[in-house]
Amino acid sequence: MSMTLALQRSIQATPDAVATVFHGRRRTFREFGDRVARLAGALQSIGMAPGDRVGMLGVNSDHWLEYMMGVWWGGGVLNPVNTRWSVPEIVYSLDDSDTSILIVDDHFLHRVEGIRASAKRVPVFIYAGAGEAPRDMVSFEALIAAATPVEDADRAGTDLACILYTGGTTGFPKGVVHSHWTxxxxxxxxxxxxxxxxxxxxxxxxxxxxxxxxxxxxxxxxxxxxxxxxxxxxxxxxxxxxxxxxxxxxxxxxxxxxxxxxxxxxxxxxxxxxxxxxxxxxxxxxxxxxxxxxxxxxxxxxxxxxxxxxxxxxxxxxxxxxxxxxxxxxxxxxxxxxxxxxxxxxxxxxxxxxxxxxxxxxxxxxxxxxxxxxxxxxxxxxxxxxxxxxxxxxxxxxxxxxxxxxxxKDMIVSGGENVYSAEVENVIARHPAVQACAVIAVPHAQWGEAVHAVVVRKPGAQLDDAGLHDHCRSFIAGYKCPKSIEFREALPLSAAGKVLKRELREPHWAGQSRQVS
Amino acid sequence: MSMTLALQRSIQATPDAVATVFHGRRRTFREFGDRVARLAGALQSIGMAPGDRVGMLGVNSDHWLEYMMGVWWGGGVLNPVNTRWSVPEIVYSLDDSDTSILIVDDHFLHRVEGIRASAKRVPVFIYAGAGEAPRDMVSFEALIAAATPVEDADRAGTDLACILYTGGTTGFPKGVVHSHWTxxxxxxxxxxxxxxxxxxxxxxxxxxxxxxxxxxxxxxxxxxxxxxxxxxxxxxxxxxxxxxxxxxxxxxxxxxxxxxxxxxxxxxxxxxxxxxxxxxxxxxxxxxxxxxxxxxxxxxxxxxxxxxxxxxxxxxxxxxxxxxxxxxxxxxxxxxxxxxxxxxxxxxxxxxxxxxxxxxxxxxxxxxxxxxxxxxxxxxxxxxxxxxxxxxxxxxxxxxxxxxxxxxKDMIVSGGENVYSAEVENVIARHPAVQACAVIAVPHAQWGEAVHAVVVRKPGAQLDDAGLHDHCRSFIAGYKCPKSIEFREALPLSAAGKVLKRELREPHWAGQSRQVS
CATH class of the missing domain: 3.40.50.12780 (ANL, N-terminal domain)
Known part of the structure; x- marks a missing residue:
């Protein structure tokens, strides 16, 4: 099973049906399939070998689906990048998965310089935006226009299909590997x-x-x-x-x-x-x-x-x-x-x-x-x-x-995003004024749960909400940063010296129908 | 993926729902699952190792489904035997797949002696009938009653799940191999x-x-x-x-x-x-x-x-x-x-x-x-x-x-024209006096092959060659119309209800140098 078979079936049976609609742009399965086969050829021509990882840093669009099918059609593996991430987080996932090509849309052009400066292996950047491609980036549309459509590479079964990075309990994102079968x-x-x-x-x-x-x-x-x-x-x-x-x-x-x-x-x-x-x-x-x-x-x-x-x-x-x-x-x-x-x-x-x-x-x-x-x-x-x-x-x-x-797991789900406490705690702990901290979930009317930090300052050190928030924002995505911060003299500890997070959570969750503790 | 997961899900979620009904016998998923886990243990105790083939020679019954899930649960591979087959055909499939255990119901006990006499590796015979197990056969019910339920062997993915023997174009059956994934x-x-x-x-x-x-x-x-x-x-x-x-x-x-x-x-x-x-x-x-x-x-x-x-x-x-x-x-x-x-x-x-x-x-x-x-x-x-x-x-x-x-292979080539049997059969079947029909190729000195129809009339209906030919001629080209017509009481059918065209053709092609079959 290759996921591209599903597309082949539509190209064959309903070529004139609408495949994608994005704002005013409508493409039929014939058009979509043609662009996918060309994109696959273009990616191969700039070096994508079977099994190579290709990233996408962009909001939802028809290009995103072309990326998805085009990479598979050409034999590659997806690394869809979380758009909320900071440059260090993005670079971690690119380095970890050895992603060789990264497609970027207009919304994330400002990340390119940072990625280029810090990635171990600088990827080929493809610009999938509405305007002219910036210098040092290849145009998505120009690539498709110039490419020859290729045959489906037919990667299938237990062949890798995608690596999806998700928050890691140890503070680093983990790449979840799926095959075409899964x-x-x-x-x-x-x-x-x-x-x-x-x-x-x-x-x-x-x-x-x-x-x-x-x-x-x-x-x-x-x-x-x-x-x-x-x-x-x-x-x-x-x-x-x-x-x-x-x-x-x-x-x-x-x-x-x-x-x-x-x-x-x-x-x-x-x-x-x-x-x-x-x-x-x-x-x-x-x-x-x-x-x-x-x-x-x-x-x-x-x-x-x-x-x-x-x-x-x-x-x-x-x-x-x-x-x-x-x-x-x-x-x-x-x-x-x-x-x-x-x-x-x-x-x-x-x-x-x-x-x-x-x-x-x-x-x-x-x-x-x-x-x-x-x-x-x-x-x-x-x-x-x-x-x-x-x-x-x-x-x-x-x-x-x-x-x-x-x-x-010590995890907070805020507005559908998973936030691992360990990752946020690691960032807070880097602040020179912090002696200890614990990050927990508290109930939130809009987001379901919100990230809440309990912080112990070093004796005599100065630190307020705004200062800690700015510190966090420079390392991690906004949705991971604490929505509320509480300063205490000490954290409740178990006999074994573990922070008793349940005790920290209890007052926040009292009276809620669903307990996270 | 193991097919037994589907059964596990039902045992867990709907244990009291009816799983099987066979004549007066009704078993819930709890009962069915218990029998499957015991049968798996019993099969292991009489020698079934992971990947071993186990055959079933029986009509549809609840035991058939217990066989299906029990073999998988115990780690084995199915070889479901075609009940229409003669002893040499059955033995061919058992030998070819090295089937070590064969379950037989009351309808096919008369085959056991012949199989025992000619199989290269005589399988262990299990009797899944209503009466007492014959000498030299193990009782299906006694095995289940005495066995300890075992854990699911969890064979899955690309592991073999079954070998289904199907008619071979070369005259020998071919074993079609499916995995749990397929x-x-x-x-x-x-x-x-x-x-x-x-x-x-x-x-x-x-x-x-x-x-x-x-x-x-x-x-x-x-x-x-x-x-x-x-x-x-x-x-x-x-x-x-x-x-x-x-x-x-x-x-x-x-x-x-x-x-x-x-x-x-x-x-x-x-x-x-x-x-x-x-x-x-x-x-x-x-x-x-x-x-x-x-x-x-x-x-x-x-x-x-x-x-x-x-x-x-x-x-x-x-x-x-x-x-x-x-x-x-x-x-x-x-x-x-x-x-x-x-x-x-x-x-x-x-x-x-x-x-x-x-x-x-x-x-x-x-x-x-x-x-x-x-x-x-x-x-x-x-x-x-x-x-x-x-x-x-x-x-x-x-x-x-x-x-x-x-x-x-059923296509008739007559005087250089291709005639597809289905097309002619559809036309003949439209005649109000026709109950069933089959169209085959027979040898013809002038045209190479000729279109030949075997027709079953409805009870009491009147129809002769001329009448049927006129009917056909009014719908299709002359070269597609039957050159000869044969009226019979019934058509030979396979166990699956398919017309056995080979049987219809054989007498016509005996002694011919080129066979269509």
Whole structure:
């Protein structure tokens, strides 16, 4: 299985159907396929060998999907770069994966100089923007125009397809490695779970560099239906696009869903085309879900729980979102394991706990990653006897429904982004005035969770909120920086000298229906 | 991916749901899973090592599905034996695949002595019948009762899952090798293509030893729904079972479908539960399809075209079976490539022919077999550059819809003109007095080959050579009309319900230097 087969099928069967819509630009599968085959040839001509990594640093666009299919068509491997990242974070992922080519759009040109200055192996930069290519960059459009279309390289099966960098528990991002086989499983599972009837116009508004976005794009390619691209999330523009393009399918993180339904002009648009809404990536407040379902009465809601390491692991279908599901509490569950997948709730020794008790959720199936790039120890910790250890605490009812209740890994999910406490703590600890610190999740009405730092200053040292925030911002992405900071005399420690984060969290989470502790 | 994960998921989530129904016997997923884990342990205790082949010689039953999952659970590989075969054919497949254990039901006990006398390696025989186990055979039930349940052996991915023997063009059967990955793709593709809504009660009446039957069983296991088993095809019993068990899903070959809708008691049963009908494995006469759709107005019809080597290759969905599809001719097509699959129509040099022209259909996708067991030359002929060569003649329209014209080897070349049997058969079948027919090539001194028709009249109907010839001449060119016609009481059918054209041809070609078979 090569993911490009899905595109070949559309080029053959529905060449004149619309493949991509980005602002005013519409391209058919024939046009899209031609550009992909040319881009593949162009990438080969500038040195992409089979298995070589090619990065993309850009917002969602039709070019992003051309990059995705073009790299695969030419035999390469994707390294989709998180657009929120600072230069050191981007450079880490490029160096770690030995990425040889990096495509950059207009939004991230200002990162190029920094990357060039610090990357171990300076990549070839391709400019995929609207204007003239800057000096020292090759133009995406010029490359495509000049290239000869090549045949599909037919990389398939267990061949590498992508490396997706995600926050690392040790403070460094980890590259999650997927093959064409695992991506195929992630896509076709989701399509079987949430079938389309030959009518699917999907609006990709969740970022494509995340598994959520890339997985949804795979579904759309396998089904051979239309992709509409939103560069970034803007509630009004999403509403307008649904009406204009007759969008049927949306995948949103809860914060986006909330912004959508609470937008003052929500009632001014005809959203009657919308059929299916998948939400996930972070916990949703019951009030948001209920309000969304009331606001979009004709829409089938599905909760997808998953992660970069496995795509969708469980799925809570529309039938659990009705009155019955709300009464039984199933509307608050993450649903059952997706087709072909088994999940278990286990104790620290890997033994399954009795139903109803909390343990770590583990996942096994055709969708699970091959491992972490160049990180055998982290891979061995995450994949034990073929089981992916999620680090999430969960309980399971008698019917196999999973309820995510806790996070065992020290991680904060803020607005759909994973933030590892260790990474933020490392950055804070570098400040000369800091003696000790702990970073925890606190509840946040808009983002689900927010990053909160508890800091102990060195005796006599001066440091305030603004100073610490500036310090953090120079090293890490904005979404990772503490939204609130609390200065204390000391941190509560266990007998073994570990920071008792539960004690730090408790006052913040008291009275919340969903506890993260 | 191990196919047993699908079963694990059901044991966990719906342990009390009905897994199998066979005559009066109903077992839940908990019971079925327990028997599977015990059978796996029993098979290991009598010598089944990881990757060992285990055969099943039996009609459809719940034991057949226990065999399927039990062998996989214990780490073995299936060799499902064609029940129509003679002892030499069975022994050939056992010897070729080095099958070490053979399960036999009551219907095939009479084969055991012959197999024991001639197999190179005499397998351990397990008796899976209703009575006492014969001497020298181990009892299936006693094994399960005495065994300790074992853990799933977790064979997965590219590990071998089954060897399905299929007729060989050289006269010897070929073992089609599938892995857990390819079977997973065959099952999940079909589920995505013909989704169930948590309500699927499938009646398995097509033989499970064929890809059609085993593929349908996989879908049911992945979806986690109920399997109802019919030992053999009996139209009245099928009608009765649909009513009694609330069957929603049926997969039938055209001869079975025809027998069902023409059964004198068809109107005596409530078939209102039936939702989805998949037909395939051989061409269907338009008149049969139209009559079936009229007789079952609430049922969604899907045509699945495929073969042992790849499961489903194309799929013609319900929307092409409506009035519009009949008007446009799409109801007669095999549909488009299934999700993730690409098909092409090529000439003898492997070059794609223009749309509308006839060539050989080739298939590429995650569902394609690994190859033929121990037959590198036949594998190389069938799999060229990753493309499976089907040997079927087809044409493709501008929309990627495939029309199967005929088995290339069944094509009749008469006076330099190509005649496709299916076309002539469709015309003959339209005659109101015709119940069934087959068109074959017979030797002809002047034209090389001549078109010969074997026809079964409807009971009590009048039809002679002249009348049928006039009928044909009014629809097709003279060279396509049968030069000779033979009336019979019945056509010889394979276990899968396919007309055995080879048997029809043999007497005509005996003593000829060039054989068409």
């Amino acid at each position: 991506l195929w499983s992630i896509g076709i599972q989701r399509l079987a779970q949430t079938p389309m009837q030959g009518d699917g116009v999907a609006l990709h508004v969740a970022p494509l560099f995340h598994m959520g976005g890339i997985g949804r794009a795979l579904v759309q390619f396998i089904a051979g239906e239309t992709h509409v691209l939103a560069a970034t999330f803007d509630a009004r523009e999403v509403l307008q696009t649904i009406e204009r393009e007759g969008v049927t399918d949306l995948l949103l993180v809860p914060t986006m869903l909330q912004a959508l339904i609470t937008h003052p002009e929500f009632d001014c648009f005809d959203l009657g085309s919308l059929k299916r809404m998948v939400y996930g990536a972070s916990p949703i407040a019951e009030s948001v879900l209920e309000r969304a379902m009331a606001a979009l009465p004709g829409v089938a809601f599905t909760h997808s729980y998953g992660m970069t390491e496995c795509g969708g692991a469980t799925s809570n279908p529309p039938e659990n979102h009705g009155a019955e599901g709300r009464a039984s509490g199933l509307s608050r569950s993450a649903g059952r394991a997706t087709f072909g997948v088994v999940v278990k709730v286990v104790d620290a020794n890997g033994q399954e706990v009795p139903r109803g008790e909390v343990g770590e959720l583990i996942v096994r199936g055709p969708n699970v990653m091959l491992g972490y790039w160049n990180k055998p120890e982290e891979t061995a910790r995450a994949l034990r006897d073929g089981w992916l250890h999620t680090g999430d605490g969960a309980r399971m009812d008698a019917g196999g429904h999973v309820f995510i209740v806790d996070r065992l | 079977l997973w793709s065959i099952g999940i593709q079909r589920l995505a293509q013909t989704p169930m809504q948590g309500d699927g009660v499938a009646l398995h009446v097509a033989p499970l030893f064929h890809m059609g039957g085993i593929g349908r069983a996989l879908v049911q296991f992945i979806a986690g729904e109920t399997h109802v088993l019919a030992a053999t095809f009996d139209a009245r019993e099928v009608l009765q079972t649909i009513e009694r068990e609330g069957v929603t899903d049926l997969l039938l070959v055209p001869t079975m479908l025809q027998a069902l809708i023409t059964h004198p008691e068809f109107d005596c049963f409530d078939l209102g539960s039936l939702k989805r009908m998949v037909y395939g494995a051989s061409p269907i006469a338009e008149s049969v399809l139209e009559r079936a759709m009229a007789a079952l107005p609430g049922v969604a019809f899907t045509h699945s075209y495929g073969m042992t080597e790849c499961g489903g290759a194309t799929s013609n969905p319900p929307e092409n079976h409506g009035a519009e599809g009949r008007a446009s001719g799409l109801s007669r097509s095999a549909g488009r490539a299934t999700f993730g699959v690409v098909v092409k129509v090529v000439d003898a040099n492997g070059q794609e022919v223009p749309r509308g022209e006839v060539g050989e259909l080739i298939v590429r996708g995650p569902n394609v077999m690994l190859g033929y067991w121990n037959k590198p030359e036949e594998t190389a002929r069938a799999l060229r550059d990753g493309w499976l060569h089907t040997g079927d003649g087809a044409r493709m329209d501008a929309g990627g819809h495939v029309f199967i014209v005929d088995r290339l």
